[in-house]
Amino acid sequence: MTTIKLTASVLAITAIAASAASARDAIRIVGSSTVFPYTQAVAEQFANNTGAASPIVESTGTGxxxxxxxEGIGENTADITGASRAMKASExxxxxxxxxxxxxxxxIGFDGLSIAISRSNEQDWDLSLADIYMALGAQVPVDGEWKDNPYKTWNEINPDLPAVxxxxYGPPPTSGTRDAFxxxxxxEGCKELDFVKSGDFDKKWVKENCSRMRTDGPFVEAGxxxxxxxxxxxxxxxAVGIFGYSFLYENLDKLKPVTIEGVEPNADTIADKSYPVSRPLYFYVKNAHRGVIPNLDEFLEEYMSDDALASDGYLAERGLVGLxxxxxxxxxDAILDGQNMEPKS
Known part of the structure; x- marks a missing residue:
């Protein structure tokens, strides 16, 4: 493995080096609530190993x-952000x-978007993607027309589901989990509906008409x-909850998964993509902050270590499906060399 190289431009470094003597001690990390537990675990391991100040990790959502x-570079800005989707071109x-x-x-790896329910619920739940859309979409087909969603109970959309x-409870619009969901x-659930199939609607129609979650009560944004x-x-x-697999994994004593299309989320089904709603997880780092913000290079070395990322590493123990x-x-090699990402278009 290579060691970290300083690759940021001289101009970028100069912009923050003027205040290097008073630079903050703690690395600042923001971003995805799904990536948060992995980054927090690395932060704790880094602090334990080095005795340095533990990085400040904030769960702000991907967006x-x-x-x-x-916002910019400098000691008053974040060094790293976690993301449960790739950076958008606009970002x-x-x-x-x-x-x-x-x-x-x-x-850094992969995650499944889990739907879970309390272990005190005695029924075994299995939802199709169409069931999910019909339950939570703002508009759905009703008697051959596209209308506001009238359904209040699960058995109204599928008689095999409970009459409850x-x-x-799910993520807000600022969350990468929401974007991915x-x-x-x-x-994908909308595309499975006979109304959509028979209408021969294209991807643009689906995006414009099937992206909104209902706001009349059955879907609650939980922050x-x-x-x-x-x-x-x-x-x-x-009630059911929507969040990343890592959080379900950490709470299996309280929660159980709802299978989707008959497949349960676990490390194997997420890795081989047989679980229908799996996604990649990322973090992004400002290379201009390397060598200026204390311990940032060393923290990245810990994050990139085999101890953290290997299949038997401590992040896998917390539910990350590794590369x-x-x-x-x-x-x-790319992160420790400070390789600049490809432009987003």
Missing amino acids: GGMKIFC YELCQKNGVTDISEAL EILA VELAMH ENDNLIVQRLEADPN SDERREELQ
Whole structure:
């Protein structure tokens, strides 16, 4: 494995080096609530190993983290952001506009978008993607017409499902989990509907008409704190929650997964993509902050270590579905060398 090289431009370094003597001690990390537990685990391991100040890790959501990350360079800005989707072209342009021009992109592994229910619920739940869309979409087919969603109970959309009220706690629009859920579950579920198939609607129609979650009660935005969803599921055993697999994995004593298309989320089904709603996880780092913000280089070395990322590493123990050995080595070299990401278009 290579060692970290300083690759940021002299101009970028100069912009923050003037205040290097008073630079903050703690690395600042923002972003995805799904990536949060992995980065927090690395932060704790790094602090234990080195005795340095533990990085400050904030769960702001992917979209919120991108805005903070792209504010500019300097000790008053974030060093790293986690993301449960790839950086968008608009976010890349914002970064470039604000002088964040040298960024490394790390695809650290994979995650499944889990739907879970309290263990006190005695039924075994299995949902199709079409069931998910019909339960949570703002508009659905009703008697051959596209209308506001009237369905209140699960058995109204599928007689094989329980006769209980539809109540799902999920992520807000600022969350990468929400973006991924809309793309992987809502859009794909919408495409499975006979109304859409028979109408021969294209991808543009699906995106315009099948992206909105209903706002009349059955879907509740629960914020970026997934612990609140667990509390609500424990209070109502018929409610379902939507979050990353890692959080389900950490709470299997309280929650059980809802299978999707008959497939349960686990490390194997997420890795081989047989679980229908799996996605990559990322973090992004400002290369201009390397060598200026204390301990940032050393923290990245810990994050890229085999101890963290290998199939038997401590992040896998927390639910991360890791990369192949070859892809992991490529990632390690790219991040430790400070390789600049490809422009987003």
